[in-house]
Amino acid sequence: MRRPLRWFVAALVLARAVKPRREQRPPRERIIPAEAPSPRAELVVAALLLGSAAAAVLAIVAYAAQWSTQAFGGPLAGALALLAAAFIVAAEHLVVTEELEEEYPPDEHPEAEDDLSALVRESGDRITRKGLIGGAAAVAGTAMGAALVTPALSMGPALNTSLLNESPWHRGRALVDEFGKPLRADDIEQGAFYTAFPHGAVRMDIASPLILIRLEQSLIHERRAWAPEGILAFSKICTHAGCAIALYRNPKFGLTQPSHALVCPCHYSTFDPTQAGKVLFGPAGRPLPQLPLRIAPDRTLQAAGELSGPPGPSWWGVRRP
Amino acid sequence: LSTGPRLGEQLFAGNCVRCHGIAGRGVTRAGDNGSLGPPLHGVGALAADFYLRTGYMPLADAHDQPTRSRPSFSDAQIKAIVGYVASLGGGPPIPRPDKSSGDIGRGRELFTEHCAGCHQVVGEGGILPGAKAPPLSRATDVQIAQAVRIGPYVMPKFSTRDISDSDLNSIIAYVDYAKNPTDAGGWGINHLGPFPEGMITWLIAIPLLLVTCRLIGKKARR
Numbered sequence: 348m349r350r351p352l353r354w355f356v357a358a359l360v361l362a363r364a365v366k367p368r369r370e371q372r373p374p375r376e377r378i379i380p381a382e383a384p385s386p387r388a389e390l391v392v393a394a395l396l397l398g399s400a401a402a403a404v405l406a407i408v409a410y411a412a413q414w415s416t417q418a419f420g421g422p423l424a425g426a427l428a429l430l431a432a433a434f435i436v437a438a439e440h441l442v443v444t445e446e447l448e449e450e451y452p453p454d455e456h457p458e459a460e461d462d463l464s465a466l467v468r469e470s471g472d473r474i475t476r477k478g479l480i481g482g483a484a485a486v487a488g489t490a491m492g493a494a495l496v497t498p499a500l501s502m503g504p505a506l507n508t509s510l511l512n513e514s515p516w517h518r519g520r521a522l523v524d525e526f527g528k529p530l531r532a533d534d535i536e537q538g539a540f541y542t543a544f545p546h547g548a549v550r551m552d553i554a555s556p557l558i559l560i561r562l563e564q565s566l567i568h569e570r571r572a573w574a575p576e577g578i579l580a581f582s583k584i585c586t587h588a589g590c591a592i593a594l595y596r597n598p599k600f601g602l603t604q605p606s607h608a609l610v611c612p613c614h615y616s617t618f619d620p621t622q623a624g625k626v627l628f629g630p631a632g633r634p635l636p637q638l639p640l641r642i643a644p645d646r647t648l649q650a651a652g653e654l655s656g657p658p659g660p661s662w663w664g665v666r667r668p
Numbered sequence: 669l670s671t672g673p674r675l676g677e678q679l680f681a682g683n684c685v686r687c688h689g690i691a692g693r694g695v696t697r698a699g700d701n702g703s704l705g706p707p708l709h710g711v712g713a714l715a716a717d718f719y720l721r722t723g724y725m726p727l728a729d730a731h732d733q734p735t736r737s738r739p740s741f742s743d744a745q746i747k748a749i750v751g752y753v754a755s756l757g758g759g760p761p762i763p764r765p766d767k768s769s770g771d772i773g774r775g776r777e778l779f780t781e782h783c784a785g786c787h788q789v790v791g792e793g794g795i796l797p798g799a800k801a802p803p804l805s806r807a808t809d810v811q812i813a814q815a816v817r818i819g820p821y822v823m824p825k826f827s828t829r830d831i832s833d834s835d836l837n838s839i840i841a842y843v844d845y846a847k848n849p850t851d852a853g854g855w856g857i858n859h860l861g862p863f864p865e866g867m868i869t870w871l872i873a874i875p876l877l878l879v880t881c882r883l884i885g886k887k888a889r890r
Contacts, residue, residue, distance in 0.1 A: 605798030
């Protein structure tokens with residue numbers, strides 16, 4: 348134990364001896380006026396810095412001892428606050444500050460400025476048909492601007508809206524569930540709701556997903572032929588902003604409870620499945636597209652035609668019927 | 669009051685028959701007192717137990733949405749009425765969920781998919797066109813299992829094909845967890861999600877910092 352200590356002292360003495368002496372320079376005149384030292388402020392700064400260190404150590408302890416998140420974050424915040432306080436005290440009382448204003452220099456060559464404006468004016472003298480050149484430049488600018496804006500057309504079909512009617516749903520297309528299993532009429536129970544996709548088509552297509560429910564046939568007021576055994580299929584995409592219709596208002600006793608409705612959770616657009624998807628409430632501007640269904644001889648569900656309208660969100664009235 | 673099987677029938681006659689009809693046949697045409705109610709044949713012990721223990725029934729006005737309140741009957745009385753309703757026409761028994769066999773993570777997934785649209789992701793409840801989705805903070809395990817199967821009021825119902833019994837256990841485990849979630853960050857801000865949290869950062873924390881900076885700067889300039 349003693350030996351390393353002796354080595355350490357020896358190394359210290361040696362380092363001091365070896366260190367080259369600083370050359371004595373002639374004293375320079377100070378740039379910043381000297382101010383009296385402030386031992387009290389120094390003490391305060393040192394105390395704040397040490398306090399910050401202590402708080403930081405406490406945070407480490409809190410982490411190691413797995414105290415609460417707040418027991419870690421609190422001391423850490425305290426450490427930062429004490430550090431900031433130390434900087435503020437140091438800036439206020441230890442570091443010399445002064446404010447300097449620099450004057451804007453006066454014009455050195457006023458005649459050169461006149462020359463410059465004359466130069467600009469006279470360089471244009473050569474152009475005789477200023478209107479022609481200016482007009483051509485305006486045409487170039489306009490055309491260039493139009494060329495830059497044109498790609499915005501890719502954001503959506505503005506001219507050819509028939510694209511919006513395209514969907515994988517055609518007569519005879521089978522309905523499958525999310526795992527690709529064919530949906531059978533007997534799978535669809537009253538009171539529950541289901542998501543269906545077209546068999547053998549791209550699911551990501553906005554026209555693909557359907558919401559399926561089953562109602563008492565006597566409740567269906569419109570398009571009863573589209574709903575064999577009371578099974579109804581609508582586009583799952585809200586006609587307002589394109590969210591998925593994920594809520595089904597399913598009264599158990601129609602005489603005292605609000606009617607059956609398909610509801611979009613985003614802005615609460617509410618559609619009536621018994622009246623061809625009519626909007627009952629909310630910002631949607633047009634009914635929810637409905638798909639006519641039929642039940643194949645093997646009891647699986649199939650589309651009996653096309654969707655009643657373009658599926659997906661509406662904008663600028665493009666998809667209004 | 670008598671006891672045994674007669675008690676349930678008597679209580680039913682005294683409290684339920686006005687809307688649910690004699691022998692639970694339902695009242696589908698409004699009479700002089702305006703009472704209406706669905707028939708109870710086949711709803712089983714499951715539904716009767718749910719509606720009575722949540723205090724949903726009896727309902728003061730048949731057109732109101734039932735809300736959670738103190739049950740109107742004692743435990744023994746509820747058992748008697750439930751037994752009577754079950755005797756009217758079969759139906760499912762009271763479920764016996766076991767949340768200890770459920771998985772909270774899987775439950776969160778299922779809850780997000782099936783329930784959060786109305787009840788919010790931590791079961792705080794919400795408002796819908798025409799109805800309120802109740803908070804789940806006081807729902808018992810059995811009541812959650814019952815509600816999923818019957819879909820009280822205008823809630824959709826979920827069969828065992830949509831949500832299996834083991835998935836239901838996971839959902840219950842998650843709802844139970846969500847009643848008192850561990851708020852590692854400290855203040856949960858009522859578990860309303862990331863938007864209020866961002867609002868608090870922008871509207872409270874950042875202005876506070878700006879004011880502090882300004883005060884420090886003013887002082888230093890002198």
